[in-house]
Amino acid sequence: MAPLDNAKPAATPEEDGTAAPAAGRFLKAIYVYEVPVRVWHWVNALAITVLSVTGYLIANPLPAMPGEASANFLMGYIRFVHFTAAYIFAIGFIGRLYWAFAGNHHARQLFRFPFWDRHWWGELFLEARWYLFLERKPKLYVGHNPLAQFAMFWAIAVGSVFMIVTGFALYSEGTGQGSWQDKLFGWVIPLFGQSMDVHTWHHLGMWAILLFVIVHVYAAVREDIMSRQSIISTMISGVRTFKDAEAPADEEHERPVKKAARAG
Amino acid sequence: MATLETFYEVMRRQGITRRSFLKYCSLTAAALGLGPELVPQIVHAMETKPRTPVLWLHGLECTCCSESFIRSAHPLVKDVVLSMISLDYDDTLMASAGHHAEAILDEVMEKYKGNYILAVEGNPPLNQDGMSCIIGGKPFTDQLRKVAKDAKAIISWGSCASFGCVQAARPNPTRATPVHEVITDKPIIKVPGCPPIAEVMTGVITYMLTFDRIPELDRQGRPKMFYSQRIHDKCYRRPHFDAGQFVESFDDEGARKGYCLYKVGCKGPTTYNACSTVRWNEGTSFPIQSGHGCIGCSEDGFWDKGSWYARQSDILQFGIEANADQIGTTAAIGVGSIIAAHAAVSALKRAQHKGDV
Numbered sequence: 267m268a269p270l271d272n273a274k275p276a277a278t279p280e281e282d283g284t285a286a287p288a289a290g291r292f293l294k295a296i297y298v299y300e301v302p303v304r305v306w307h308w309v310n311a312l313a314i315t316v317l318s319v320t321g322y323l324i325a326n327p328l329p330a331m332p333g334e335a336s337a338n339f340l341m342g343y344i345r346f347v348h349f350t351a352a353y354i355f356a357i358g359f360i361g362r363l364y365w366a367f368a369g370n371h372h373a374r375q376l377f378r379f380p381f382w383d384r385h386w387w388g389e390l391f392l393e394a395r396w397y398l399f400l401e402r403k404p405k406l407y408v409g410h411n412p413l414a415q416f417a418m419f420w421a422i423a424v425g426s427v428f429m430i431v432t433g434f435a436l437y438s439e440g441t442g443q444g445s446w447q448d449k450l451f452g453w454v455i456p457l458f459g460q461s462m463d464v465h466t467w468h469h470l471g472m473w474a475i476l477l478f479v480i481v482h483v484y485a486a487v488r489e490d491i492m493s494r495q496s497i498i499s500t501m502i503s504g505v506r507t508f509k510d511a512e513a514p515a516d517e518e519h520e521r522p523v524k525k526a527a528r529a530g
Numbered sequence: 531m532a533t534l535e536t537f538y539e540v541m542r543r544q545g546i547t548r549r550s551f552l553k554y555c556s557l558t559a560a561a562l563g564l565g566p567e568l569v570p571q572i573v574h575a576m577e578t579k580p581r582t583p584v585l586w587l588h589g590l591e592c593t594c595c596s597e598s599f600i601r602s603a604h605p606l607v608k609d610v611v612l613s614m615i616s617l618d619y620d621d622t623l624m625a626s627a628g629h630h631a632e633a634i635l636d637e638v639m640e641k642y643k644g645n646y647i648l649a650v651e652g653n654p655p656l657n658q659d660g661m662s663c664i665i666g667g668k669p670f671t672d673q674l675r676k677v678a679k680d681a682k683a684i685i686s687w688g689s690c691a692s693f694g695c696v697q698a699a700r701p702n703p704t705r706a707t708p709v710h711e712v713i714t715d716k717p718i719i720k721v722p723g724c725p726p727i728a729e730v731m732t733g734v735i736t737y738m739l740t741f742d743r744i745p746e747l748d749r750q751g752r753p754k755m756f757y758s759q760r761i762h763d764k765c766y767r768r769p770h771f772d773a774g775q776f777v778e779s780f781d782d783e784g785a786r787k788g789y790c791l792y793k794v795g796c797k798g799p800t801t802y803n804a805c806s807t808v809r810w811n812e813g814t815s816f817p818i819q820s821g822h823g824c825i826g827c828s829e830d831g832f833w834d835k836g837s838w839y840a841r842q843s844d845i846l847q848f849g850i851e852a853n854a855d856q857i858g859t860t861a862a863i864g865v866g867s868i869i870a871a872h873a874a875v876s877a878l879k880r881a882q883h884k885g886d887v
Contacts, residue, residue: 340774473858
């Protein structure tokens with residue numbers, strides 16, 4: 267984590283965003299992701315992995331276990347792990363939603379979809395053009411670039427709600443009528459038609475999130491190498507570092523502290 | 531037309547002793563899952579209440595509901611038809627036919643306005659002005675609407691009346707429509723199944739006559755006492771499911787050992803019905819017990835949720851049959867290939883402009 271050592275002195279949360287002395291490769295460092303966001307990100311990543319593997323195995327069980335039924339509980343364990351991971355996923359999501367209000371403005375970005383912001387759409391298409399090799403340089407962003415925000419809003423914010431709602435509706439079939447899962451989510455099953463439909467949609471939801479994960483991991487690695495700001499290390503340290511001196515496109519959203527500091 | 535004696539009077543007339551009558555009430559209470567303290571209530575109801583007229587209409591159907599109904603063992607259908615209800619119209623069971631039979635409908639509707647129960651087997655087709663189902667020279671839709679108007683409550687027998695069933699399966703050329711979508715202003719009790727279990731049918735009728743109210747229904751309008759749990763929840767093969775012991779193909783070692791039929795398409799985990807508890811033909815067996823998976827016949831649109839021999843439903847929107855995992859895997863491979871190509875181009879570009887950024 268060499269870049270972090272470079273960035274650290276200039277990037278304590280208090281000084282948030284003050285221009286760093288151009289000592290190393292990095293000219294500027296801004297504290298972006300607070301601890302709850304980072305912890306949630308990695309816990310959520312783990313939960314999605316576990317949920318996807320166990321979910322796939324619930325729909326496509328492993329070959330039959332030998333021996334007596336009483337001596338085996340493989341499907342039971344797989345389902346138990348799925349349900350446990352689902353609770354962690356759901357509770358984590360609620361915590362993350364809370365942090366959107368309690369945390370800094372970067373924590374809100376995941377839940378925002380600025381549909382009416384023409385400027386935002388413009389930058390989204392610019393970013394898309396960069397990915398299509400039609401632009402020489404991408405813009406710099408302290409937070410997510412608009413294309414990433416778009417994907418995250420739909421796959422993670424909306425996708426998680428969809429999976430939690432359909433997942434708990436299916437879970438309520440086991441906990442039975444009158445359980446709190448049934449009272450809160452049981453209405454989903456007739457809405458989709460019947461239980462089989464909810465299963466199918468829950469499955470498609472998993473694949474939608476997995477497609478996002480594939481693109482997300484690729485884009486993060488690629489951005490880390492090719493773009494002008496740090497990506498992967500930022501989700502570990504919370505600090506975004508920049509490789510050149512140009513001002514980030516969303517910098518005006520950064521604390522007035524900076525401007526005051528500059529003016530001063 | 532039957533004179534309206536009480537249930538008790540009818541039973542005594544048929545030579546049933548009071549002792550047998552009380553036993554019958556206890557058995558009925560047990561069948562309905564009621565506690566012994568409610569037996570006197572059933573006795574009292576049967577002693578005092580006049581028999582309720584029931585009009586049983588047949589729309590687009592195969593009569594499997596009637597076939598099932600007449601095989602009820604607890605209570606015997608004989609007791610239901612002859613002692614409990616006054617089945618005044620049922621064109622497949624009644625002796626009279628033609629204009630004489632149709633006249634009974636009008637007579638009962640007039641005499642017991644708002645006090646008769648309408649039982650519907652099958653459903654009305656709405657396309658082609660309802661011409662796909664003609665009863666007594668008129669579309670069944672007309673008959674249904676007419677008789678439903680003054681009914682106290684409607685029982686939708688079977689998956690046809692409840693959800694549409696096979697005649698409403700894609701592409702549903704006659705637009706066969708479940709009863710609750712045609713009649714919207716009456717309490718409707720759905721008793722789905724293709725057919726419903728005989729004891730469930732008679733149990734629902736017994737409950738309604740005994741307590742003079744419709745049974746507690748779930749979100750989809752089905753009586754909770756028979757449809758609140760899945761086949762899976764009470765399946766005797768459930769331990770094999772939890773153990774991860776599955777039939778991989780019919781006639782394999784697992785099938786001979788009676789393993790869980792989940793992987794060969796059993797719809798027990800998504801089907802709400804009483805088959806695994808009440809079973810069929812006086813509790814003799816049910817599909818899973820005979821080695822075949824549940825096909826989910828009491829669920830909405832089950833004909834279109836195939837295959838019956840695979841765990842996951844086919845998704846037909848793509849013009850070909852594919853399940854969610856096949857679609858997902860294809861999409862993942864597609865995205866993976868695009869990413870690989872993108873990464874290659876990115877590396878080339880970077881090599882071209884090394885040092886630019």
